[in-house]
Amino acid sequence: MSNFVKSIFLLSLFLAGLWSCQPKTRQPETLEPGTLEPGTTLVVPAFIPDSAYAFVKAQCDFGPRVPGTPSHAACAEYLENTLKRYTPHVQVQSFRSRAFDGIVLNGKNIIASFQPDKRARLMLCAHWDSRPFADHDPDPAKRNQPVMGANDGASGVGVLLEVARLLSTHEPGISVDIIFFDLEDYGPPHDDQTEGKNEHWGLGSQHWSRNPHEYNYRPRYVILLDMVGATDARFLLEGFSMHFAPDKVKKVWDIAHRMGYQEYFPNQRGGFINDDHYFINEIARIPAINIIHLDANSSNGSFFEYWHTTEDTMDKIDSRTLGVVGDVVIQTIFMEK
Ligand SMILES: [Zn+2]
Numbered sequence: 001m002s003n004f005v006k007s008i009f010l011l012s013l014f015l016a017g018l019w020s021c022q023p024k025t026r027q028p029e030t031l032e033p034g035t036l037e038p039g040t041t042l043v044v045p046a047f048i049p050d051s052a053y054a055f056v057k058a059q060c061d062f063g064p065r066v067p068g069t070p071s072h073a074a075c076a077e078y079l080e081n082t083l084k085r086y087t088p089h090v091q092v093q094s095f096r097s098r099a100f101d102g103i104v105l106n107g108k109n110i111i112a113s114f115q116p117d118k119r120a121r122l123m124l125c126a127h128w129d130s131r132p133f134a135d136h137d138p139d140p141a142k143r144n145q146p147v148m149g150a151n152d153g154a155s156g157v158g159v160l161l162e163v164a165r166l167l168s169t170h171e172p173g174i175s176v177d178i179i180f181f182d183l184e185d186y187g188p189p190h191d192d193q194t195e196g197k198n199e200h201w202g203l204g205s206q207h208w209s210r211n212p213h214e215y216n217y218r219p220r221y222v223i224l225l226d227m228v229g230a231t232d233a234r235f236l237l238e239g240f241s242m243h244f245a246p247d248k249v250k251k252v253w254d255i256a257h258r259m260g261y262q263e264y265f266p267n268q269r270g271g272f273i274n275d276d277h278y279f280i281n282e283i284a285r286i287p288a289i290n291i292i293h294l295d296a297n298s299s300n301g302s303f304f305e306y307w308h309t310t311e312d313t314m315d316k317i318d319s320r321t322l323g324v325v326g327d328v329v330i331q332t333i334f335m336e337k
Pocket residue numbers: 001131152185308
């Protein structure tokens with residue numbers, strides 16, 4: 001993903017000041033229709049952080065999943081086969097997209113559905129490709145090397161593979177679709193004039209948003225996970241999520257707070273991030289929110305410290321963070337009725 005527009009980011013910093021004036025522990029008077037009331041007895045399967053960690057590592061063991069490489073092809077097969085262990089409803093959406101540099105890339109969006117016959121549906125997603133060049137590496141000599149993407153890509157997919165495993169044995173009140181988007185991170189390099197152009201990023205989610213896997217597909221909302229594995233991650237209230245679906249953000253953050261995860265999910269505004277959820281909102285017109293690690297104090301000024309560097313590797317992945325995010329996602333799924 002890339003930063004959207006710096007001026008909007010600065011505006012959001014201003015808004016962050018206003019937001020922080022609100023009491024941090026305020027609870028909602030009423031929950032959205034379709035949500036179980038707090039106190040309702042729920043049987044929610046336990047998210048296993050070490051299992052999610054193993055799913056992240058399994059992807060990194062293929063090497064960087066850069067589109068067009070054997071590692072990318074092998075990982076696609078692994079993701080498809082793994083999902084098929086958990087549900088019979090797996091489809092691969094193959095597509096071609098032209099990248100910023102004119103190259104035509106072959107992409108695969110990998111889609112798993114759980115009890116797709118139910119009326120009410122929830123969609124979860126993450127991107128599975130890794131960035132072809134580490135253009136934000138502090139060492140200029142390394143900026144042409146691929147990014148491993150342990151956090152930027154594999155972490156979100158790892159959490160959702162563990163969710164898929166749990167959904168194979170536990171049935172929530174709604175149906176769930178899990179989509180792994182391809183070609184998210186093939187945007188222009190840092191020094192390219194078009195770096196900030198939205199349409200160069202999220203090629204897989206743009207394709208899916210114009211061609212959903214089912215006719216008239218209307219989930220209640222979408223949760224995107226991106227960079228959800230680093231130690232002490234902070235998931236700020238991302239700008240587009242708050243613009244398009246503030247009620248869904250509130251719903252998920254309230255669940256996180258009730259679970260005691262206020263530190264990870266502070267009521268603090270972050271920047272506007274050009275990520276897959278932007279296209280789902282803008283093109284498919286489905287409310288979509290992004291759980292993404294944002295950090296204005298990092299050396300890149302927006303994201304977790306090793307974003308788009310050669311250091312985005314397994315040693316930065318903390319199973320505790322994967323567990324926090326997994327707990328919140330699985331609780332959110334089972335709170336829907
Ligand atoms: Zn990225």
